[in-house]
Amino acid sequence: MPSHIASDLFPVPSQHQVPNKEVILARPRPGVSVSSTTTLREALTDDHKRWHVYFNDKGFHNHTAHAVLTLWALGAESSIVKASYDDHATYQRAACESPAPITRATWKGHLGDEIYYTAYLRFFEGEVKTKSVSAILEEYIYSPHANFVGEPGREPHMATRFLEGLLHPIIHTGLGIEFGLPGVFAEGLAQTAVHRSDISKMAPPRWFETHGTADLASQFTKAVGLADKGPTRDVHAFSILARVLNDPKFRGIKQPQVPVPIYYRDFVEAHGDAIAKYVDEWTLDGDLDKKVHELLWVNALLYGVGGATNKHDFKPDFVLMHLVTSSLFISEVFVEVSRPSQVVLLRSYFASSLAWFIMRGNPPLDIAAFFGDPQTAHPHAPGPQPSPNDDAKPSAAAAEAVTPNGWNAILQSTLVHPDDHQAKIQRALSEFAIHFGLTPAGTFADTELEGAEFIDGSLFIRTAGLTLGKMGWVREGEAAKAWDMSGFYVA
Numbered sequence: 001m002p003s004h005i006a007s008d009l010f011p012v013p014s015q016h017q018v019p020n021k022e023v024i025l026a027r028p029r030p031g032v033s034v035s036s037t038t039t040l041r042e043a044l045t046d047d048h049k050r051w052h053v054y055f056n057d058k059g060f061h062n063h064t065a066h067a068v069l070t071l072w073a074l075g076a077e078s079s080i081v082k083a084s085y086d087d088h089a090t091y092q093r094a095a096c097e098s099p100a101p102i103t104r105a106t107w108k109g110h111l112g113d114e115i116y117y118t119a120y121l122r123f124f125e126g127e128v129k130t131k132s133v134s135a136i137l138e139e140y141i142y143s144p145h146a147n148f149v150g151e152p153g154r155e156p157h158m159a160t161r162f163l164e165g166l167l168h169p170i171i172h173t174g175l176g177i178e179f180g181l182p183g184v185f186a187e188g189l190a191q192t193a194v195h196r197s198d199i200s201k202m203a204p205p206r207w208f209e210t211h212g213t214a215d216l217a218s219q220f221t222k223a224v225g226l227a228d229k230g231p232t233r234d235v236h237a238f239s240i241l242a243r244v245l246n247d248p249k250f251r252g253i254k255q256p257q258v259p260v261p262i263y264y265r266d267f268v269e270a271h272g273d274a275i276a277k278y279v280d281e282w283t284l285d286g287d288l289d290k291k292v293h294e295l296l297w298v299n300a301l302l303y304g305v306g307g308a309t310n311k312h313d314f315k316p317d318f319v320l321m322h323l324v325t326s327s328l329f330i331s332e333v334f335v336e337v338s339r340p341s342q343v344v345l346l347r348s349y350f351a352s353s354l355a356w357f358i359m360r361g362n363p364p365l366d367i368a369a370f371f372g373d374p375q376t377a378h379p380h381a382p383g384p385q386p387s388p389n390d391d392a393k394p395s396a397a398a399a400e401a402v403t404p405n406g407w408n409a410i411l412q413s414t415l416v417h418p419d420d421h422q423a424k425i426q427r428a429l430s431e432f433a434i435h436f437g438l439t440p441a442g443t444f445a446d447t448e449l450e451g452a453e454f455i456d457g458s459l460f461i462r463t464a465g466l467t468l469g470k471m472g473w474v475r476e477g478e479a480a481k482a483w484d485m486s487g488f489y490v491a
Contacts, residue, residue, distance in 0.1 A: 001043060001046055001086065001089070002042065002045075003042055004042070004045055005038075005042055006045045006048065006049075006183065009044075009125070009183030009186070010041045010045050010182075010183050011041075011180065011181070011182075012037055012041070013028070013069075013180060013181060014179065014180040015179075015180075016177060016179070016332060016335075018335040023292050023331035023334055024331045024431065024432065026328060026427070028072070028074075029073065029075040030075055031076065031077075032072065032075055033077075035078040036072055036075075036076065036077060036078040036081055037072070038078070039078040040081055043064070043068045043082070044068065044069075044181065044183060044184065047085070047089075047092075048183050050089075050094060050095060051064065051089075051092040051093065051094065051095055052093045052095045053117050053190065053191045053194065054093065054117075055091055055092045055093050059114070059165065059261070061165060061168045063420050064085060064088040064089070065175060065184050065187065066172065066420060067084045067085075067088060067423065067424075068084055068085050069175050069184070070427050071084055071415065074411060074415060074426075076415045080415060080416065087418070088420075095117070095118050096115070096118065097118055098115055098117070098118045099115065099116070099119075101122065101123070102116060102119040102120050102122070102123035103123070107140075107193070108156050110193075111156055111193055112161075112194060112197060114194045116193075116194060117190055117191070117193075120190035120194060121187060121190040124136075124185075124186040127186075127189075128182040133185065134336045134337060136185075137333065137336055137337050137341070138337055138338060140189060141159055141162050141189075141192070142158075142159055142211075142337055142344055142345070144208045144211050146158040146159070147208060155197070156197075157197040157203070159203045159208075159344055159348055160197060160200050160202050160348060161193070161195045161196075163348060163349060163352045164195035164196060164197070164198065165261075166261075166322045167323075167325075167352070169191050169195060170326055170329055170330075170349075171188075171322075171325060171326050171424075172188035172191055173185060173188025173189060173329075173333070174326075174328070174329025174330075174332040175329065176188050177333065177336060178332045198264075198265040198269075199265065199268045199272065199352065201268055201272025201273055201275075201276060202272060202275075202351045202352045203347070204273075207344050208340075208344060210339075210340040211340045232283060233283075234283050235282055235283045236444070236448075237282060237294035237298045237350065238297070238298065238301075238447035238449040238452050239449065240278055240279065240282045240350070240354075241301075241302075242447070242448040242449040243281070243448065244275070244354055245362070245365065245449075250271070250362050252490050253358065253359065253360075253361045253488075254490060255491075260319065263359065264355070264356065267355060267358070268355055272355065275354050276347075276351050279350050279351045282347070282350065284347070288334075288343070288346065291346055292331055292334055293436075295330060295346065295349065295350055295353070296327050296436075297436070297444075298350075299323040299324055299353055300432060300459055301365065301367075301459065302353070302357045303317065303321055303324050304370070304459060304462065304463030304466065305365045305366070305367055305459075306365060306488070307320065307363075307463075307466070308369075308466065309363045309488065314467070314470050315470075315484045316467050316470045316471060316483055316484055317483070317484050317488070318485050319487070320356070321421060321467075321483060323353050323356060323357070324425050324428050324463075325421065325425050326349075327353075327428065328428040328431060330346075330349060333345060334346070360487045360488055360489075361489040361490070362488070365450075365451070366451070367449070367450070368451045370454075370462070371454040371455065371458065371462075372454070376465055377462055378403070379403075379406040379409065379464070379465025379466075379468070380403040380406060380409060381403065381409045381413060381473055381476045382476055382477075382478065383476040383477050383478075385402050388401040388402060406461055406464075410426060410430075410461075410464050410465060412475055413468060413473045413474060413476060414468065415475075416474055416475050417468075417471065417472070417475075417480060418480050419483070421483065425464075425467060426467070426468070429460045429463055429467075433457065433461055433464075436460065437457040437461075438457055439456055439457040440456055440457075441453060441454055441455065443455070443456070470484075
């Protein structure tokens with residue numbers, strides 16, 4: 001790996017600072033060093049200059065920046081960050097010159113065309129030099145003109161392109177925002193631009209009406225009688241989830257006979273309108289910061305409890321895992337955009353998450369059983385254990401003396417796991433545990449979700465331990481295993 005660093009695009013990562021907000025903004029953990037930071041910046045620079053956003057012609061994503069940034073943020077040693085980059089570099093596809101440059105006049109003309117990735121990257125590199133993160137997100141992702149031009153078949157739909165590709169554009173862009181890295185931010189925007197627009201129903205025109213540009217977004221809300229009718233009872237995201245789970249048309253999902261991206265596209269085409277109507281029922285009238293929290297809880301629940309349909313055989317679903325890894329970056333985008341754009345972000349992300357969950361088979365959520373298992377609340381590493389001194393607290397014979405903090409054991413093993421998604425999901429879950437770990441059972445009892453009264457802050461460590469238990473405690477000698485690709489479909 002070359003030692004050159006593009007300092008303008010990849011400065012020393014900084015913390016995303018937003019005053020007076022209650023949203024979840026992650027922070028690097030102890031272990032970050034000058035050495036690991038230098039290695040990180042070298043890796044990001046090399047990745048930026050050499051590789052395409054897709055590592056093959058099927059649209060599989062280049063995860064290099066995700067992997068090295070996540071390991072670095074978790075405090076990995078420099079050698080681990082370098083090893084991760086070197087592994088990823090073995091199968092990347094070289095970036096190529098685009099047929100023509102992208103300009104402010106032409107940026108909508110080549111959306112969805114990966115051949116123009118380099119041109120979009122250069123274009124957004126120029127934009128980040130003169131505009132703020134907030135201004136760019138508003139102009140190119142959430143403004144009505146970035147989504148609607150009034151020509152059927154040619155609508156830009158940037159807000160849903162941002163959620164295409166199993167949510168990778170928002171992950172990549174969010175990492176750039178979180179760490180103050182213009183190069184990664186520009187990559188995420190370029191990646192968004194070259195994704196197809198297959199899920200536009202996840203952000204219907206009516207959700208853009210509050211931007212005040214109704215000529216493009218239309219007067220839909222008033223036309224169908226959805227105008228403000230006065231104060232309404234707050235509806236929690238768990239209640240929306242309950243309504244979706246109880247809808248008969250979303251049951252009995254059959255095994256797809258086509259690749260997952262095509263199945264998802266067809267599913268959204270068939271059911272997107274219905275899902276969006278459910279999301280319309282989610283109240284976003286008051287404190288939107290709390291609504292961000294609701295999404296983080298929902299997505300962790302969908303993956304964790306959804307994967308535990310068989311108590312003795314947790315299923316770490318590859319698709320639902322992305323609902324957790326992407327949710328860490330909702331806050332990063334949320335705090336940078338205006339309230340109207342925040343509403344579009346929250347509704348479209350929630351709709352997309354629900355669609356992915358249903359499309360994967362809509363597994364039953366046995367919340368009471370999940371939280372009733374005393375063993376999953378205290379994960380511990382397998383294999384040979386240390387022998388505590390007699391003075392160890394609470395006693396040398398106690399299990400807590402061997403594993404005083406399950407998170408420490410999980411993160412230690414995660415840092416050396418060869419699957420880059422493992423670090424991403426454990427970082428997200430551990431961050432949510434920091435903020436929500438004290439949540440007592442009963443907090444969500446007033447929602448409509450069956451079993452919600454049992455949900456507490458142990459959701460995150462239970463899910464983390466179950467995940468690593470299936471994926472392999474490699475530091476402790478277990479073989480690394482793969483994510484489950486089978487889904488939860490009926491026979």
